[in-house]
Amino acid sequence: MTRTVPSFELLPGAAESPVLLHVPHSARAVPAEVRAGIVLDDAGLERELDHITDAHTAELAERAAALAGVTPWRFVNRLSRLVVDPERFPDEREEMLAVGMGAVYTRTTHRAELRSATADPGPLLERYFRPYARAMTEAVADRLAATGRAVIVDVHSYPAEPLPYELHAAGPRPPVCLGTDAFHTPGELTEAARKAFAGCGETGLDSPFAGTYVPLEFHGRDARVGALMVEIRRDTYMAEPGGPAGPGLERLATALAALVDAV
Helix, strand or coil, rough: CEEEECCCEEEECCCCCEEEEEEEECCCCHHHHHHHCCCCCHHHHHHHHCCCCCCCHHHHHHHHHHCCCCCCCEECCCCCCCCCCCCCCCCCHHHHHHHCCCCCCEEEECCCCCCCCCCCCHHHHHHHHHHHHHHHHHHHHHHHHCCCCEEEEEEECCCCCCCCCCCCCCCCCCCEEEEECCCCCHHHHHHHHHCCCCCHEEEEEECCCCCCCCCCCCCCCCCHHHHHHEEEEECCCCCCCCCCCCCCEHHHHHHHHHHHHHH
């Protein structure tokens, strides 16, 4: 893998759309210079990518955008979250540091070594994390300027069975988990999502994963930015781990499109 692989991509939607579908964890690409710092052998890395990647979520967002009455914007990470995880806090605020999964992971989903714990995360944060954060901030600001509001829909997936790294694995694992934020997720956004995904099975709130992504410039400060995380249980649309998508993907794309049109 070479540096020519873009770190992320903003795919334009309709000028009048406030919706930004954010897809941070769908890719498997790891640039060669990043791969050099990962201690897993090639087979081990492929297994880890099977477990850690939110497979097919970029395709899900793409299909939903095509189905929506008003095309949403899409911000898609083109590199694996093993490079950097753009949704983590880059400092001690991040609770996942407890399992070696801050913005730069040092442990795997099964708590094995991924990188040396003494490795300096600084170069990866500068090369990948901060440009991503700036671009996402600009994308949200652009929607605010164009429409007066922005709605971030964070598109994720999660395994049917808990993985050892999960900090909150004891709760329900519904087909669709909606992650919310007390400041940025108004009740009408949550209700719109419940209605949109009603045909996809039970919808739960904040279990096994809670919260949603908002760029730090707006987080807790600008109520014009709405946000919701949509976590799809993987067995509803694909073969786990890391296998092909099944017919459930189209049903989920239709539901996601309905949510886009509702907000």
